Amino acid sequence: MDLANALNPDQHEAAVHGTGPQLVLAGAGSGKTRVITHRIAWLVRERGVDPRSITAVTFTNKAAAEMRERVEQLLQRHPLPCFVGTFHRLALVMLRRWGPKVDLTHDFAIVDTADQKALIKRALREEGLDESSFPVNSVLGAIGRAKHKLIGSAAYAKQVDDFFHTRVAKVYKRYQKLLRDAGGVDFDDMIHLSVKLLEDEQVRRRMRERAEWLLVDEFQDTNHAQLRFVQALAGPGGNLTAVGDEDQGIYRWRGAELDNILDFERSFPDPAIRKLEQNYRSTQNILDAAGAVVAHNTGRRGKTLWTDRGAGTKIVLYRGKDEVDEARWVVNAIQSTDVPLGDSAILVRTNAATRAFEEELLGRRIQYNVVGGLRFYERAEIKDLIAYLRVLRNPRDFLSFSRVLNQPPRGIGKTTRELLEARAERTSTTPWDILLAGDLDGISKRGATALLAFRDLLKGMIDEAEHLPLPALLRHILDTTGYAKLYDKDDPDSQTRRENIDELLNAAQSFAEQRGYGSGAAVGSLEALAEGDDSLTAFLDHVSLVSDTDDFDPGGSVSLMTLHSAKGLEFGAVAIGGLEDGILPHFNAKQHSADIEEERRLLYVGMTRAETRLFLSCARRRRVAGRWQDQLPSPFLSEIPPRFLQIEEAASFSTPPGVPVRQAQDVYSFFKRPVPAGASSSGRGGSSPSPPRGERRVVYDTPNAGAGALRKGRRVRHASLGTGKIIDIEGSGDTMRLICIFEGKGRRKLVAKYANLELL
DNA sequence: AAGTCGGGCATTTTT
DNA sequence: TGCCCGACTT
Numbered sequence: 001m002d003l004a005n006a007l008n009p010d011q012h013e014a015a016v017h018g019t020g021p022q023l024v025l026a027g028a029g030s031g032k033t034r035v036i037t038h039r040i041a042w043l044v045r046e047r048g049v050d051p052r053s054i055t056a057v058t059f060t061n062k063a064a065a066e067m068r069e070r071v072e073q074l075l076q077r078h079p080l081p082c083f084v085g086t087f088h089r090l091a092l093v094m095l096r097r098w099g100p101k102v103d104l105t106h107d108f109a110i111v112d113t114a115d116q117k118a119l120i121k122r123a124l125r126e127e128g129l130d131e132s133s134f135p136v137n138s139v140l141g142a143i144g145r146a147k148h149k150l151i152g153s154a155a156y157a158k159q160v161d162d163f164f165h166t167r168v169a170k171v172y173k174r175y176q177k178l179l180r181d182a183g184g185v186d187f188d189d190m191i192h193l194s195v196k197l198l199e200d201e202q203v204r205r206r207m208r209e210r211a212e213w214l215l216v217d218e219f220q221d222t223n224h225a226q227l228r229f230v231q232a233l234a235g236p237g238g239n240l241t242a243v244g245d246e247d248q249g250i251y252r253w254r255g256a257e258l259d260n261i262l263d264f265e266r267s268f269p270d271p272a273i274r275k276l277e278q279n280y281r282s283t284q285n286i287l288d289a290a291g292a293v294v295a296h297n298t299g300r301r302g303k304t305l306w307t308d309r310g311a312g313t314k315i316v317l318y319r320g321k322d323e324v325d326e327a328r329w330v331v332n333a334i335q336s337t338d339v340p341l342g343d344s345a346i347l348v349r350t351n352a353a354t355r356a357f358e359e360e361l362l363g364r365r366i367q368y369n370v371v372g373g374l375r376f377y378e379r380a381e382i383k384d385l386i387a388y389l390r391v392l393r394n395p396r397d398f399l400s401f402s403r404v405l406n407q408p409p410r411g412i413g414k415t416t417r418e419l420l421e422a423r424a425e426r427t428s429t430t431p432w433d434i435l436l437a438g439d440l441d442g443i444s445k446r447g448a449t450a451l452l453a454f455r456d457l458l459k460g461m462i463d464e465a466e467h468l469p470l471p472a473l474l475r476h477i478l479d480t481t482g483y484a485k486l487y488d489k490d491d492p493d494s495q496t497r498r499e500n501i502d503e504l505l506n507a508a509q510s511f512a513e514q515r516g517y518g519s520g521a522a523v524g525s526l527e528a529l530a531e532g533d534d535s536l537t538a539f540l541d542h543v544s545l546v547s548d549t550d551d552f553d554p555g556g557s558v559s560l561m562t563l564h565s566a567k568g569l570e571f572g573a574v575a576i577g578g579l580e581d582g583i584l585p586h587f588n589a590k591q592h593s594a595d596i597e598e599e600r601r602l603l604y605v606g607m608t609r610a611e612t613r614l615f616l617s618c619a620r621r622r623r624v625a626g627r628w629q630d631q632l633p634s635p636f637l638s639e640i641p642p643r644f645l646q647i648e649e650a651a652s653f654s655t656p657p658g659v660p661v662r663q664a665q666d667v668y669s670f671f672k673r674p675v676p677a678g679a680s681s682s683g684r685g686g687s688s689p690s691p692p693r694g695e696r697r698v699v700y701d702t703p704n705a706g707a708g709a710l711r712k713g714r715r716v717r718h719a720s721l722g723t724g725k726i727i728d729i730e731g732s733g734d735t736m737r738l739i740c741i742f743e744g745k746g747r748r749k750l751v752a753k754y755a756n757l758e759l760l
Numbered sequence: 761a762a763g764t765c766g767g768g769c770a771t772t773t774t775t
Numbered sequence: 776t777g778c779c780c781g782a783c784t785t
Contacts, residue, residue, distance in 0.1 A: 087774095250772075350771055406761090562772065602772080626770095
């Protein structure tokens, strides 16, 4: 391992940093993962550090997995017994090990946002508060903000005084009680309780041994609680290496505090501060343009990215007539590059905004995949089965209990359920305790019978759970509860759900195998602390923390996603759509300058995803919430110096790929927008002639567009359903579904691949 | 328990 | 404008 050769001088310096805190300001594409992995390798190999005393923390499982893999590669050692994982995984290890010290039962469950909302609703009801004056999301938001700052319910109650927040304080307190009664811990609690645990002498000693060399990635995304966690873990003068980029902080709305980077010295005195400014991803034009945007922000330390790869092509900016026209241009643009479609991405501000692009791609039969959106473990059928597993482990988990109580339907209706739950509430127990006691007076005979049958069903399954391995247990649940029957029909919906269930079985199978082969936690590793757990607990932890069946592989298809989802990724060609005032910056962000700055960073993140080609686009008008709205270009566009841009306009959109297009003089005259005060560029606009407004156009017909396209509004014929019309399209590729209305038969959902539709 | 209707709503989402 | 959730219906 030749560090000096593998790293540039700045990277090298950061990697071989000695003791004490270090802040590495790593610009986009500057090789931060490289620094972290090489630092770990250097510590182990050159400094003879015991890997068990190294802890590396990330935000995502993906980042952690990648990091671990690369370190193990570097050191040729697998598994390496250092901790590499997410904040929450680290917290979980501690809580499974020492949970009782903070009054947690050993089998606590991690509750997700949906569960949180259910608990808030219950808490609201118990407090006699109305959901219309206390919307669940607002209440949850307020509680979340408190938790991010490590403010418990008691402290919260003391510091609020207005009407709304004093009620929220009550709900907060009750929420915590319900959460604990159900045996649950939410994501924020995990961090909170870990910080608390670290106040314990013994825990602190043990953990600091493990985190003697601490590395934290994406430091700009840490919230206050996580900062305190890191501080407690590192201890005074700890050997912390924090890596981050204030320009890529896009999670303020989730509690992330940029000040953790900006005021790093306050939390970790006398740090070494290093910048990584050489970029290995993008062309200089892209870097300069993106840099110019974010240079308008005040809350930053500032850095200037450079590359030795040359200026590259100009960024192409297009303003379309409407979102359909914009999408058409963007797809043309992406097709016109020599970058493969599988290495291209279209980025947008909101999930809903992918629609116009999807339709365009669909119409041209271009493969695409939408990244993000509905996640695997959030699908109803998966949540149901997970809920069964949770109930089997802890039948007092009333959230999961009520989820499966009548799923599949077994004659326990609303009235019965409400009586049961009210009784549990009144006696401060759980529905399960009521069932065990058999105290069912006042419940209808039919309901009571169904409840007792359910009790016996659960009892039987709990016994089975003792000795059945995980995949078999899941199959057992599917059979004995009759859940499998729920989706044994032949319609596309059932098919999808069956596929998902199969995927869960696969996940369980491979999870069990991996654990069986012991390739999970390395001997002596921090993770091994929690290893005493049964495999059911481990699996449930796994699904709670993973949230998705990981890694997306674009294959040959264009990736479509939000700017947020794009963070951390890179593509040969990138197009960012909908760059309009009110979309980016989003109109909800316009109240506070701090929010505006975050929107700017969002654009920065998007732009710096591109390696060689970058396209920016907006539309003159678009449908917003159903109404046509005239749109102005994003003010951020005028922050990009014109020399980096090549501007196109609606009249010339039909230019075939590769043919150079007419250029307007500069971005300001193009948009008839005065140069914003403080903009560093020299351009001056406002009075230049407006661009030609010709709407004449020749539609550029791609070879495979045309009549064969499946798109909304098309009339089709189905072998048995007759003629109808496509009214909507979901998904893509093999799982693409068409929602059609058939004459006389009504609405049907068909899997495009199997439907064999004839186009009319 | 499943289907229908209508009001409210409509950023971003690593764990 | 469309979708999602909750209330209401049968």
